[in-house]
Amino acid sequence: MKIGILTSGGDCPGINATIRGVCKTAINNYGIEVYGIHSGFRGLLDNEIELLTDKSLSGLLNMGGTILGTSREKPFKKKGSTVDEDKVNTMLSNIEKANLECIVCIGGNGTQKTAAKLAETGVNVISIPKTIDNNVWGTDVSFGFDSAVTIATDAIDRLHSTASSHQRVMVIEVMGHKAGWIALYSGMAGGGDIILIPELEYDIHNIGNTIMNRLKRGKPYSIVVVAEGIKTENNMKAAQYIANEIEYETGFETRETVLGYIQRGGSPTAFDRNLATRMGGHATELIINKQFNRMVSLNGSDISSIPLHEVAGKLRLVPQDNDLIIQGRKMGICFG
Structure with a gap:
């Protein structure tokens, strides 16, 4: 089995730990070939894809940024009133040529939306939420x-x-x-x-x-x-x-x-390293079980997943009855 993995959108601490979690589980436990896609979705357009090995994953756990690079390329973004079909066809052709049976997409809200659209074309997709803002809908917390x-x-x-x-x-x-x-x-x-x-x-x-x-x-x-x-x-x-x-x-x-x-910037905290590792490992389990087109999520203390189409276009905002706000007001903190 061959899978691809990419990181898209802004960088944040824990991306490399997630790449490591996905790849080490896939390579060492299941014998899956993993290909790194450089510069986000742009790498699928430019065919910048390389085989990742266990050796190339060394030292990633505490490393900031992303070894795969990133971009804000959105291949499904409308050009005028229509989507640029040439971009989409190029991307799909490169996925087919590389024989990639699933694409793992690590990113924030924009990436989740693009991943959902990629899934609609028939490509098997697993996404992992990544954001320092913690605003990806469907997960209690995102690494970073x-x-x-x-x-x-x-x-x-x-x-x-x-x-x-x-x-x-x-x-x-x-x-x-x-x-x-x-x-x-x-x-x-x-x-x-x-x-x-x-x-x-x-x-x-x-x-x-x-x-x-x-x-x-x-x-x-x-x-x-x-x-x-x-x-x-x-x-x-x-x-x-x-x-x-x-x-x-x-x-x-x-x-x-x-x-x-x-x-x-900088190294992820211990909490984010462990969350990223767990999310990455769960993404691989979803692939093995052929549970595609889902986003990995944290619910309470449990790692699970939800349908990717439920995530796209939604934001996780702070509710007015958040317990920290309620407690803060009781203590005399001003919220405006």
Whole structure:
């Protein structure tokens, strides 16, 4: 049996651990030949496919990024009003020439959508969710999220001492265009005083009042954690906008910090390494059992899978009744 594996979309910690989980299970336990497809779906268009061996998988567990490379190529994206059939036919032809009986697609929401469309053409597909934003529908957690939260929490911890020393308001912006999971989890873990996420509306006057009330209680500094996707005026960056508004509302010296791509880089946490390994191994089991066109998922503490067509086009957003939000409000944390 021959299978292909690719990684698509943005990089994140744990991709290589997932590649390792899939390939080592396939090669060592089932004698399957695994071919790495370079640069995401672009590799299927350019026929950049190479055999992976047990030796080529050494050292991947703690390595950031992806050894296969990635791209945001979307072969099914419409060109004008129609899909570019030449692209699709080229991709399908290269899969057939390589005799690949299944394609394992590792990626986020866009990748899940493309994988579902690939499955509709008759290709056997297994997908594995990958995102630091934790916004892939159908799984409780995606690998990469814990690593990003750990990095963001460490940054918030470090800002506490600076904010306290200078008696400033520090605004830290973390990733999350539509989903505020990183801001919520790192903000709570890092002791943020104000946490702003796209799913919850905020009132800048309320934020200003929260900071002033903290001053009256003898707390001359505040930490504000914001997701990059919160609404701002004139398309300003989240941290810059909130910092400017806080300074205007309160007169407090306010500084902003944008973490950016730091959240995506480096080694995965132990949790993400183990989650990636489990998800990769389960993907191989699905292939062996010919349970194709499914996405691997984490439900509670169990690894399982759901039909791929149920995932495409959906987002996993933070619900307003999330227990961290409820507990945070009870503790006096402002969510806007």
